[in-house]
Amino acid sequence: MPRLTINGQEVEVPQGTLLIEACARVTEKPPHFCYHPGLRPDGNCRMCMVKIEGMRGVSISCTLPAAEGMVVSTEHPEVLAARRGVMEFLLIHHPLDCPVCDKAGECILQDHSYDHGRGASRYIEPKIVRPKRDLGPRIALWPERCIRCSRCTRFLDEVTGTSELAFFERGDRTDLDIFPGRPIDNPLSLNIVDICPVGALISKDFLFRARVWNLRKKASVCAACSRGCNVVLESYEGKLTRLVPRPNPHVNHHWMCDHGRLSHAYVHDPRRPRQIVKREDARSFNVALPEALEAIRAGLEAVRAAHGAAAVGGLVTAWLTNEELHLAGRLLRDVLGARRLVALAAPPGEAYVAKSGFRIAADRNPNRAGLEAVLGLVPDDEAVRALAADIETGAIRALLVLGGMPAPAYPEELVAVASRLELLVVQDLVPSALLDRAHIVLPAAAAPEKHGSFINDDGRVQRLEPLLVPPVPGGDLGILGALLRALGDRPPGGGGAVGVFADLAARNERFQGLTFQELGDLGRPRRGAEDRPRPPHAAGE
């Protein structure tokens, strides 16, 4: 544990800590471009310079480990002059087209220019002009903005191991490009847009869609697979506009996959059910929630009176949060005493393990682990078929389908017998044949509209924060709470995510000792799951 002095303040840091990180403990992190905590340091931009007593000139802080007895200054006059020099150099060929640059507002070059640059340029020579070009299906390059920091090439070398990008030519002619006919098309490609310190690498999906300072943001998790990468959800004018990864050493380090970013189109799909619908005699009406609840209550009562409590069935998906699952369990098992409660899973996608160990799970059900922890349910096609058989035989006459999923996956057998039901309540995110046959349609909330928690495939309980307003105010949790009330019960803990989670923690040993607040931004392992940061560079994790 070396002890050193930074700006007159003593600090002790773990062995091997880079000087730039040591500086960050006592003062602002030295300004930097090429350094990125998720990549091997390269030391090429020369912006992170500090003065180390006893060493000639200035030294970069991003490649040097902090050493015992070092005396370091981040504000020495030589350091300030060197930073000004680097800033001036980086801007001589820069197009300074911030007004039309996607990165403006979150561009480190822009920020450092304010803090460390000169007001005016002394460069009067011709600027190098380079046309923009396509790098692949999702990414384009504005080469004039590139400061050749090599973050992108290092990402593609170290994290994905695909090395699509390289520098060509030399000196100030150095040009970033792909090889002919080899576009960037790997599952993690959009991360290079995030880590590009300037607006050189551009996501075609986000291009010109918003100025970043107008974005609303919420820390949440991605719901596109069971990994649960930590993300920041961003919206503009009420529309989900961008997802960017949020570092979590236990889950995704600094990254997320392209699929996770781009698989949220369903949220704003015009065909998405957004109204509560009641269907009667082949006619549908938009109704308010109380009317729907009353219809459900009455329908259930009729079925239970005629056929007994066991004539009720339930189907849930792993798009329900732990809190929603807890309420669904209470509703179907405790209040209704349902004959069958089954879980339906989305079909698996392709699994992927990057060179660095970053994983995309084949399991595309974001809260599968929650289903198991909260309700002890494992999605099972057999059980769903058995449910269909019970409907066929008339053993089940009322069915509640809760949670939904972004792509319908109801088995044929179930759809085929749906019309035999006396009461079919379907809550979903997308239209489907089952939804068409429902007596009551309840719009489901999408993950970016939810307040609650998921459990990822490592057993980590992680929070979702709502960025968008769900179609039904209060979301799925609100609907479930209202249903319980309609049936004469009361949702525990007041029905909000915090309270329901507390009730869950009190009753379910897998959540013992956890509180919703203490999940924090990085989540906590559920009881019995391991809590261990995954090393970023351990391949084959």
Next chain:
Amino acid sequence: MSTPYEPYLLTADGTADFGALRRYEERGGWAAARRAVTEMTPAEVIGLVKAAGLRGRGGAGFPAGVKWGFVPPPDRVPGPRYLVVNADESEPGTFKDQALLETDPHLTLEGAVIAAYAIGAETIYIYIRGEMPAEARILQEAIHEAYGAGHLGAGLYDTATRMDVTVHRGAGAYICGEETALLTSLEGGRGYPRIKPPFPAFSGLFGQPTIINNVETLANVPAIVNRGVAWFRSMGTEQSPGGKIFSLSGHLKRPGNYEAPLGIGLLTLLHDPRYGAGPWQERPFKAVIPGGSSVPVLRADELDVRMDFESLQAAGTMLGSGGVIAMDESVDMVEVLYNLARFYHHESCGQCTPCREGTGWTARILRRFHENRGREEDLALLLDIADQMMGKTICPLADALAMPVKSHVTKFPDEFRRHMGGEIPRYVPPSSWAVG
């Protein structure tokens, strides 16, 4: 230095087969390697070269024996060691390694074998400049001969030592002469210098302990083994012992390579009939670059200096590679600096900001001067840019332009002012590449 200096590096007599193995052995060649391998321990060889005080001839002047001593013992860093011969000689004004390889390839090979033995390497790589195809062929032929005669290969001189040599031809980048860029290039990568530490002696080629030496440095080694420390130290100065090849070019009657003891007077090199023999066409010298294109220039009134590491440093310049470029009064110092700037702009690897941008900016400003569109404020700007480059980059290539800029601008400001008006006729650059 009362006894006349006897050359031991460049001894070719002009006969066609001077560099052949048979002739080399007749002169006592390969005896030093045999002796080192069969009679000395590696530590003794290192001790000998340390005691001789041999300093690197590639530019930086780092003591060779000390560098060899940095190679960690196998119990600290296991695996192979490498000796790399830097034959990339591309510094404008320097052409000594080429002469050594062309006329006497076995000399450098023998030195390399001794050095490799000293550091425990069994593999030698010779990285030779791509534009030296003839020298590469000569070297390859010599290697072939040496294998045949048992100076290379397995069971060297009936010991357990093994020694292999591979020649690798560069692809035409000056930066690949910088030792760490050379290693990256040798590994098949783009010729980017690496950040030090780690130093190559710990982690070099393929991550293994590696020593890189200049051709001329290694060519000194056989004589040191044969003749000893006292002989070596009888030449040169206390801090710069031994002999050195000086490449003389420019406005001299007799440009060429000359071997002389370190510490020889620059004026002697320039004027003595045995060396440069005075200015060409008797026009007085205006300026001399004493150590290859990267070092600060000396004005005519600063030429009374001795050619050794410490004296030139005291004179504000450097011995560098020993390439002496003499320029007479017909020379326009602005064009000189513009030419240098174009070279370094062209050769910057582009990896780090101050060099990538500073070399280009400097070259573009000087292009304006070349077109007689200079401005008074450009002089301060040129110096500022040089300051923003100096000592702030990954490798010293940025300094190699910054130093000439500073010395040219401060020593010849009036020449730059003559390029602010329009009186100088337009000059057409000889090469096809253009700035910008």
